[in-house]
Amino acid sequence: MLRRLTLRFNSLSKRRNHSTCAHSNNQTLKSSQTTLSVRPPLLVMTHRSPRIAEFLVCHGTRLSSTVASSSVSTATTLRNSPSLDPSTFKTLSFYRFHTLAKEELGPWREQLLDDLKQWHIVGRIYLSTEGINAQLSCPEKYVDALRTYCSTVIKPRLGDTLMDLNLGTEHGQRAFRALHLVADGLDPTSYNLSNQPSHLSPAEWHKKLAEYKAKHGKDPVLIDMRNQYESHIGYFEGATRPDVDTFRGSIKAMNEIVKDVPRNQEVFMYCTGGIRCSKAGAILQSASGFETVHLVEGGVTAYGRWIQGQEEKSLFKGKNFTFDARLGETITDEVFGKCHLCGQPSSQYQNCTHASCNLLMLCCSSCSTQFLNTCGRLKCYDTVHRYRTQTHEHFKPDGPIMIDGVRAYVKEGEKNMRSDIERVVVGKSGVMCEHKYNRRIRAFEVLGEPGQVLEEWAKAGRELPPTTATI
Template sequence: MNVQPFSTSKPVERGIQQLSKIENYDSSTYKTLAFYKFHKFTKPELEAFRTQLLTDLGEFGIVGRIYISTEGVNAQIACPEECLEKLEEYRKNVLNPMFDNNLMELNIGTEHGKRSFRALHVRIRKQLIVDGLDSSTYDLDNEPSHLSPAEWHERLSTYETQHGEKPILIDMRNHYESKIGYFDGAICPDADTYKDSIDAMNEICENLPRDQEIFMYCTGGIRCTKAGAILQSASKFNTVHLVEGGITSYGRWVSEQEDKESLFRGKNFTFDARMGEKITDEVIEHFEPSGAVMVDGVRVFMKQGEKDMDASSKRVVIGKKGVRCDHEHTRRTRAIEILGQPGEILKEWAKAGRDLPPKPVQL
């Protein structure tokens, strides 16, 4: 990868300049979108790439979360509508060549509103998504089949007629995500983390013949791209399919089809101020834990959206009250380091009398 030179101005000054640009945009016109790509980077390239993204995307008033690692890039962002064309040009002419001209197109959400993130953060991670496995045991270059939404719809719609059995369709998201929306016939594991999803996937597929087609889906595609590579390279399955762009892309496609009924029911859970985007009008279930719970001096609570976010939205906020962060800007304390596994958090919620997310039904 050839990272372009970037400004050497102080990070604080850049942050102030970017904030002033963001405030000049109408927060109600932001469009939420995503893109990702697994691609090998060296560690020395990451800091320069991080600064370049902060500088260049900040010029467009973009906010959101971008994770980069030696595995590639994963971005969930919100862009002022008037800058979408500039962002697409930047993706095509600047970012795409860095990824061997194979970076996916911008995956635009199905619902918007006020901007769904407060600020722009680009963070360097060890992995884009933590799988709990030894990375030497699988090959991310062994990517699964990426079906277009139209191909995905056709394959799932006709599979039982053609093969005399239902497809193996795995939801690679956490259980609280699948509780508000899922594809008909999907296996929805009781997973709290991506590692749990990988464990469940391996258990589901353990005794299947290796020529069995496997279908899987997630929000935008990145979790399935990695999971599919693991199944094909580590478990030696011949064919794993995912829907290109995930539920988001499928939802956008099916909304444009007058003669197609959606195979996905309910809402697509999103990790931003929207807390989900509608695919169909069906309301499957709600999950809205509220109030603060103290766990070893740490507050775990739901909080109203930040400035310029939709006031009716909520987001999960986890942190220590009154304790200054002593980490460098490239290092953040992850919730799991403070609180332990998600199951332990839920136990504390239960002790405090809070409503817990309902257990999913395996379909």
């Protein structure tokens, strides 16, 4: 069981309350969870209200991969601060597998909360007996201060080893919805995390892959350790991309891929930021007996940042899926996906803004605008359209509006990001929609083939919505 301690302070209501951390829309933690809320001074923390800032430190017994969530974190305190421009936030991450005593986690969590609030950082840090995993948005002016803090305070507690801050390739508004620790179901006694794979710099990774076939006369064993929705919009050329939805599924697929590979042959693997490959590579080396497993230090995120400054052609094509409000950052211009509504080329993901649906789907900017960022099904569109219409005259983008007990609000950081219409979320997550509320459900299972949703409008005798925002 993963136990999360959320420190919360609502500067508006000053009320103490209890809540449960939101799950991912694609991958969920099935074990029971407990969220405790207390109220520290000054620091604003939550993941549920769009009017208050967030900083969350979690602790548990396992450290594993991270996944997306449907919730949104915003920072009114930062928005109202004249000294902080919310458009200058940098998305960054770092992690380290290192054995920590369970009794260390609580005190260290409190220290991190106390120390990092001075830099107005939002995001998530996960502590467990296996190590630390951080996904943050930091004001650009404080990135150097955070880097120094990591080197002088965090690094010594992790055996004097910690990757440098892994900056994303695209920045801007505070990007975070939420990131959650996943229980991968793996037996921790079956592998040795200290048997780490080879961590190649992006330059070393690029050189090895580019020259491998010429040197060895065959293609490298290259495994994409991400989920299918991630690899669907971008990947390294020649990679095997398992059709999986969980990290546990990736491990199972990995073992199947390499079952006939000689143990003295090099294996290459990659993921978004490197943490999944650190664990998967350790499993291959310690449990499966492979001599050399390579990963790219900092994952696709670091490679994408590096290749932008190089003359060489990128070996990664398309977009790197990100677990924040952007849902992806462009590495190259190739587009591999199709809009689930109209079938036009698109590599932009969005979640349906009817919170009871929350379906993750590819959607072009035209359909995103036309269908109010919903999945396009009649119930979802009508729900969002109705609330937008009722709230238009007094709609405030900096806070929620209650109508008949239902909250409607703009997801900060997503306004005008992909279309010319504000992204409004309506309803409650976890409430049954027309499809089963399953966070791993795939868009085609609900929407069918591209164009089928539009046919449903015709069958119902409905005209399609206007192609431009009218509300």
